[in-house]
Amino acid sequence: MKKIKTRDRILNTSLALFNSAGEPNVTTLLISDEMDISPGNLYYHFKSKGDIVEELFAVFEEEMLDLLAVPEDADISLDQLGFFLHMLFEAVARYRFIYQDLVNVLSRYDQLQGRFRKILKKKTGAFELICGSFRRQGMMEIEAETLSALCEQLTLTSCYWSSFDSLSHLNDRESVDPGRGVYQMIQLITPYLASDEQMQAMMMSRDYL
Amino acid sequence: MKKIKTRDRILNTSLALFNSAGEPNVTTLLISDEMDISPGNLYYHFKSKGDIVEELFAVFEEEMLDLLAVPEDADISLDQLGFFLHMLFEAVARYRFIYQDLVNVLSRYDQLQGRFRKILKKKTGAFELICGSFRRQGMMEIEAETLSALCEQLTLTSCYWSSFDSLSHLNDRESVDPGRGVYQMIQLITPYLASDEQMQAMMMSRDYL
């Protein structure tokens, strides 16, 4: 049984509290209280609350940029898309505090704004690469302009689905089921797939419900 | 030249500041400062900041519920859809402070949560009625399950598009162009339209760009 370092416990606890209560509603006192350490101790490890947020964001950022590094010329299958979406939604869910109060968080820690925008851009780019691969394989037919709109739509949905879902369906805030989000994403793509792939996509998406 | 009552000026100024800076970042002092009145004066007219938010929300709520009262059995045209979407995005833009920090705002003024959810539900219902009308007129072909996903998607997009757009494209925060949002919404619907209507929708959506 390994003992977890306080510094890491602070990060873990903060993330959990941020996700469930919303970052703006979580005070440093609440964090230290939850961990049964003193507020002073917390500030020994992090010089400000913003630093905690920044470090959590950095982990998220790395994870995302890594995940979004879609190969340029690979033949991507529908199953791989499904897997990719699953991973994507899981990552977003794990750091949903960023998305839940996106505008607010980015406005208060403004160094994050540019970095987040970069992730967004890369995400849209990843969807464009995937669709490009589908097109090359004859799995998808779509016009350039529509494609661009679709990829933006996919990006938007991947950002906001889970907040939207928990808001409109009153799910508890602790566990977020990425399934419905993946389903929704596949629904968005399906109309532009060739008929064989449409069937396959429909079967696949149903598994996520 | 009519003199605007202070009470109304407070509402107007608050709305403008909330929209541009985000509600959590706007203090009562900032509001009174912007208006060149004293903070005490502000508190003469409203007993709390929450009351201002609540009253702004109430106006928004009424406007929305009114707009979303789609007739049950009418034959709705594509042009009418375009008009409806335009109005919808305009209303959302006018009260975008609610959407920009949705989770945060709803969590701090919890009486609003249920009311907002009601609006969401009505919005999805409105889209269902519209699509139902399209189907009856033979303008749209879609399966029940897909329809439900589509209407949720439309609801989500109508909520988050403008925040997303201003975030990813760095528009100034003052003026929000509802056009691109309407375009995006029509793009979502188009795949399910009959071929004649698809053409018409594509023409129409392009006008919004």
Add this chain to the structure above:
DNA sequence: GTCTATAATCGGATAGAC
């Protein structure tokens, strides 16, 4: 590394004069 104070600041809100 961790604790117990405690400072410093800020935002919401009130009291009472005009």
Add this chain to the structure above:
DNA sequence: GTCTATCCGATTATAGAC
């Protein structure tokens, strides 16, 4: 109706002992 002054509470952050 409006102002000035001020209070209160919360939250971030620091100082210094252990």
